[in-house]
Amino acid sequence: MQGILGLLCLLWSVPGSFASWGDRSKIFQRCLSGCWRNNCTGRALERFDQQQPGYMVMLGWWCEEECKYGCMWRTVEQIQADPWAAVPQFYGKWPFVRVLGIQEPASVLFSILNGLGHVVMIGVFRRKVPSHAKMYSVVHWLAIVSINAWFWSAIFHTRDFLWTEKMDYFCATSLVVFQLFMWFTRFGGFKESAMFGALLAAVFSCHVYYLGFVKFDYGYNMMANVAVGQLNAFCWLGFAFKNVRQRRYMWKCIATILSINLLLLLELGDFPPIWWTFDAHSLWHAGTAPVVPLWYSFLIDESLYLLREAEEKDV
Structure with missing residues (x-):
């Protein structure tokens, strides 16, 4: 789920980087x-x-x-003295009313809410799932990676500099990659998961090196994340639909991913900020916040299922 979040954040950022006419007027x-x-x-x-x-x-x-x-x-x-004139963008961004120096206050607020959602839900996960459960460690790492990504999202929307932009993009990519790794660990053993994780880490490192030290290529960055993100969604949805009859809680996985993709309509239908504060991207952040508890609820159910399955084999 969070991999798709990062992907859509990237998709939002790319078009604005190429087109704005307000600053050229x-x-x-x-x-x-x-x-x-x-x-x-x-x-x-x-x-x-x-x-x-x-x-x-x-x-x-x-x-x-x-x-x-x-x-x-x-x-x-x-x-805007001309009622038919379009709202211009400046340096690839809509005009926002800043609050206490914060460039995009709504996106910052909703990014923080998403991060807090992970903080709260990892606590719920730890209370309900024993530490020896198979997915215990990987879910903790998911929370860490997610909180880090939402932290840098808030920093980036506070002030848009090249270094905050890069950190936001790199952390978003880490979510996409880690979500794919998490799906693999659901089936693979320790050795297989370690090998797959090392492969993903190498690919991610090359990706960051190229963008950070060779060329900050928006088009390449978008295509790479779209490819991994779509693979992510395909893997999780395929797994959920295959098992939804036997495990009713799989609807939570399906609902999470479909909800995220429906929220994509906000990104595709980008519009000037309402009251110069709430643009499509900030509403996207607001819409994703309630999905976080649903995703963790699925992870809790799946972890407990795997635990019961392992205990039954040992009997």
Whole structure:
């Protein structure tokens, strides 16, 4: 499930990186050059540095960035004077009203809620599943990988820099890869799972090295994650449909994956933020949060089933 989450986050990020016309408009460029000239040089810059709150400086809202933010809204205001004009994007992103320096507050809030969902549900899993159950360790690692991914998602939506973007992408990819590994461990023994895990780790390392040190290629990144993500969904759905008659709780696995894919419609139907706060991507994050408990409920049921099956063989 979380592998698909990471995949869709990537799908959302790619198109915006290639197309935006707000920052290329004459209105924005004239405003930006004037702002830099009047506020970001000499004594004007010194006054800005003295007046800018410390937390805004920590979040990277330097004079040049403040100029971009202010000119963005001036451009939107002038363009929106025409009721038929489309809302422009700037540097690949919709215009958002920031809150306490947070660039996309709704996406940050819902990313945190997703992360907290994993924190709460891994606690539930530990209370209900004995530590000697087959899937105990791998589910714990799923929680760690997921919490890490949602942490970097929140950081990225707080401030969009190249390094926060890369970390968000790499952690999303780790979810896709780990979910596939988790599916394999359901069937493979220790040696087989270790070999498969080593193979996936090598592929993931090459992927990160290429994007981090050779070329940050959005198109390649998307295609790679789509391929692994679709394999993921096919494997889990195939497993669930095959066993749903014998194990009724398999509906939870099916419902989780189908729900995630239905939420994809939010990503495909991208639209300007409602109240300059809630865009399609933030609503995608909001929609995925309630799915987290359902996924862990399935993992709890499956772990207990495997435990009972092992105990019956030992008798």
